[in-house]
Amino acid sequence: MADLHFLANPARFRRFSQRVLPGLGFATVLMLAVGAYMAFFVAPEDYQQGKTVRIMFLHVPSAWLSMGGYALLAALGASLLVWRHPLAALMARAAAPVGASFAAVCLLTGSLWGRPMWGTYWVWDARLTSMLLLFFLYLGHIALSRAYDSPERGDRAAAILALIGVINLPIIKFSVDWWNTLHQPASITRLDAPAIHNSILVPLLWMAVSLLFLFVWLVLLRTETEIDRRRLENAEAAA
Amino acid sequence: MSGFTTLLARDLRLVLRRPGDVGVVLAFFVVATVLFPLGIGPETNLLARIAAGVLWCAALFAALLSLERLFAADYEDGTLDLLLLAPWPLELAALAKCLAHWIVTGLPLSLLAPFLGVAFGLDGESLLALGATLLVGTPTLSLIGGLAAALTLGAPKSGALLALLALPLCVPTLIFGAGAIETLAAGDGIVTHVAILAALALVALATTPWAIAAALRQAGE
Numbered sequence: 022m023a024d025l026h027f028l029a030n031p032a033r034f035r036r037f038s039q040r041v042l043p044g045l046g047f048a049t050v051l052m053l054a055v056g057a058y059m060a061f062f063v064a065p066e067d068y069q070q071g072k073t074v075r076i077m078f079l080h081v082p083s084a085w086l087s088m089g090g091y092a093l094l095a096a097l098g099a100s101l102l103v104w105r106h107p108l109a110a111l112m113a114r115a116a117a118p119v120g121a122s123f124a125a126v127c128l129l130t131g132s133l134w135g136r137p138m139w140g141t142y143w144v145w146d147a148r149l150t151s152m153l154l155l156f157f158l159y160l161g162h163i164a165l166s167r168a169y170d171s172p173e174r175g176d177r178a179a180a181i182l183a184l185i186g187v188i189n190l191p192i193i194k195f196s197v198d199w200w201n202t203l204h205q206p207a208s209i210t211r212l213d214a215p216a217i218h219n220s221i222l223v224p225l226l227w228m229a230v231s232l233l234f235l236f237v238w239l240v241l242l243r244t245e246t247e248i249d250r251r252r253l254e255n256a257e258a259a260a
Numbered sequence: 261m262s263g264f265t266t267l268l269a270r271d272l273r274l275v276l277r278r279p280g281d282v283g284v285v286l287a288f289f290v291v292a293t294v295l296f297p298l299g300i301g302p303e304t305n306l307l308a309r310i311a312a313g314v315l316w317c318a319a320l321f322a323a324l325l326s327l328e329r330l331f332a333a334d335y336e337d338g339t340l341d342l343l344l345l346a347p348w349p350l351e352l353a354a355l356a357k358c359l360a361h362w363i364v365t366g367l368p369l370s371l372l373a374p375f376l377g378v379a380f381g382l383d384g385e386s387l388l389a390l391g392a393t394l395l396v397g398t399p400t401l402s403l404i405g406g407l408a409a410a411l412t413l414g415a416p417k418s419g420a421l422l423a424l425l426a427l428p429l430c431v432p433t434l435i436f437g438a439g440a441i442e443t444l445a446a447g448d449g450i451v452t453h454v455a456i457l458a459a460l461a462l463v464a465l466a467t468t469p470w471a472i473a474a475a476l477r478q479a480g481e
Contacts, residue, residue, distance in 0.1 A: 188467060192432050193429075
């Protein structure tokens with residue numbers, strides 16, 4: 022972490038991101054194309070799920086990234102409150118909608134998969150519900166960071182919210198699990214049947230890495246935009 | 261510690277001078293709960309089954325209603341600035357404000373809920389359990405809501421934002437509070453549920469005052 026402190030200066034970060042972004046974008050597109058080919062043509066159909074197993078290659082990495090994204094928000098929030106890094110606030114502002122989008126993709130693909138498999142778009146399963154609550158926590162973060170006329174105020178309020186949210190996430194997860202087992206036993210909602218075969222696992226991990234590239238690329242690009250936007254606002258205020 | 265009691269007494273005295281504010285919250289709680297039988301139908305079995313969830317949700321909304329003004333008056337008239345300058349911990353001030361909020365909303369709601377439960381056809385044991393779980397669970401709502409109120413202090417249209425921030429964080433309390441009455445109906449004791457509710461309240465007590473104080477410091481800057 023200490024080595025990343027040199028990026029805390031927005032101007033230095035901008036030079037860094039401008040050098041990295043084109044290559045990263047190119048790599049992301051290439052990896053996603055290869056991943057899509059693997060997911061659609063190389064990976065075999067599941068003997069029970071048929072073609073719908075291919076949804077998992079988008080669904081599972083989205084779930085991982087939306088959870089990782091919230092951890093990133095909390096880390097950025099801590100870095101803003103402890104070291105007052107101006108860039109942490111801008112990056113949190115950039116990362117929150119990306120994380121929320123991955124949570125939304127996870128929920129949408131999950132319900133599209135659920136329709137043929139479980140016969141319904143939505144069940145009040147513990148996993149679905151906690152992902153929905155994670156999505157709401159993202160929405161709260163986005164709304165709070167943009168609620169004030171002074172952006173710095175919103176940034177710091179959202180940072181506190183992210184830290185409290187990350188403490189509460191395990192508690193929410195635990196209580197939702199408990200709630201579900203109280204009401205209905207796990208029926209068809211078990212994904213972790215036997216161990217996953219390599220022919221499925223390799224495309225899945227490939228897609229996870231490509232989507233991680235996409236995540237990083239989007240966050241860097243949006244952070245750059247936020248830096249420009251903040252500069253414009255400051256210039257307008259000064260003029 | 262005298263600062264804590266002074267601030268608590270002041271907040272309670274302010275409410276006593278305008279008892280109508282508390283009355284409105286309690287009236288909202290009653291009206292909101294009464295709407296459910298009207299909307300769902302008067303079958304006693306169904307009503308008894310959903311009673312705990314309905315009463316808990318209504319209590320949660322009622323508690324949120326009054327939170328918007330928790331720090332707002334102090335923020336507008338400058339009291340908050342003095343609290344920020346005062347040479348004693350802002351965390352204690354935050355705790356005193358939340359405790360005052362609980363005494364004037366959480367406590368009366370917990371006492372009132374069993375009477376409404378009668379109208380839903382809950383039996384005596386469930387009514388006691390309802391009151392007990394609300395008594396243990398509502399402090400958490402006041403603390404989490406206090407945090408949301410401090411975070412949204414001074415924001416335009418803070419009411420809806422406050423609810424968006426506080427509700428997901430209140431989910432665990434709601435689950436265990438309403439779940440307790442369900443376990444009772446299944447023939448088990450509610451000790452586990454009450455213990456978990458108390459644990460949630462302690463976690464909130466240990467974390468939120470610091471976060472509220474941090475949020476208030478930013479509002480004062």
